[in-house]
Amino acid sequence: MAVGTQVAVESDAGTGRRERKKTATRAAIRDAAMRLALRDGVERVTLEQIAAEADIALRTFFNYFSSKEEAVVAGAAGDFRAFVAGFRDRPGSESVLRALHEAALVVLDQAMADDRDHLAALVVIRGERSLVPQLLAALAAQETVLAEAIADRVGPGQDEGYPRLCAAAALAALRVTLDRWLESAGAGAVPSLDGLRGELERTLGALAAGLDRPSRPE
């Protein structure tokens, strides 16, 4: 490898060649899984194919992921982690939901700037029922982390249950918003990012304003 080979996406724990190789292998597997799943459908791809595509032994696959689904979802899961990490970095002047909103926008921008196709993962997942559980599990894992971050942000001595409730509701809101956006994509190509931004604004606004509604009088 020459000097400035390729990019340095993801969290390349730059310490030592070993670590670098590991993250590279992990990325290779993830991308291979995604590529094949996109081409043939998740169900019709075998681990053997993925291993071959990533140029590793079948047995090695399990050193990185415990199932095919986990590998395919890994990309999206990484974005979730980035989102939560981004939330932590928001200035304390922003309220909780404001910070969540801004963090979401930052992740969106990063995803667009990145070469990897972040949309592909979501599109595949939406189309394949078997991936939903894994995606939700990845989301739930971040929910715990996010709850801690929220607890740190609002400080102690507050409403005991607020952090987890807020984390769960916020992630649910983001999930629904993203889902509706992808749905509206459906036929056409990428439907304006601005539409997504607007939806985000409205959704989180609704969370802030309160979710109750009267029933239809009739």
Place this chain on the structure above:
Amino acid sequence: MAVGTQVAVESDAGTGRRERKKTATRAAIRDAAMRLALRDGVERVTLEQIAAEADIALRTFFNYFSSKEEAVVAGAAGDFRAFVAGFRDRPGSESVLRALHEAALVVLDQAMADDRDHLAALVVIRGERSLVPQLLAALAAQETVLAEAIADRVGPGQDEGYPRLCAAAALAALRVTLDRWLESAGAGAVPSLDGLRGELERTLGALAAGLDRPSRPE
């Protein structure tokens, strides 16, 4: 069978012996899976054991569930469905969140009155990481149904995204509340149902009042 043999929990589609046998078999498998999972741990139970316990052929298992996890989670999934169905039955005089709250209380009461151990499922699931995805998937499935029910309740022409957002946030809130309650159970026995009721009240109240909070000034 004599006159009043046993109970009639679940949704015994009472039409014909065939349907009755099917639901009975399904329940037998579900209960067998739960019993064995509770005794030995989900991972250490094989489908063969479950099939033997439920007195069916291994192959037959797959006529009812597509995986061991699905069978174990089936009980909880049924409660979710009951909850959403109960929501539909709430009078139109109640606001959306009010109706959700009442429906939750009704399901709780039913679960307590029932002979089947509804808590067991949740306890097992909490303890076994591999079940989380399946549970979340079951919840997500009901999220769609709930969103439709909410849409019907508030009537058309409203905020386009409200039903799904509300459904997702409400189910997330219920999940978190239940989880916190089970967590607090931990050591001791069943920690007062009234505690759970109170938590529910506060959680849904928070959803109604709005979730934003200022960050810690410091």
Place this chain on the structure above:
DNA sequence: GTGCATAGATGCATGATGTGCACGAATGAG
């Protein structure tokens, strides 16, 4: 009741998944 059409249960064969174990090669530390 008789006979038919269909749904469900079962067995068999087979591919795919996932894990424990052991060995060898690459890596990093001294």
Place this chain on the structure above:
DNA sequence: CTCATTCGTGCACATCATGCATCTATGCAC
């Protein structure tokens, strides 16, 4: 260079999951 550790790999094995063919029970029409 030497050693300890980590990681990749092959092998064996149990389990999971599905498609196909077959057999049986059920429901229905008459």
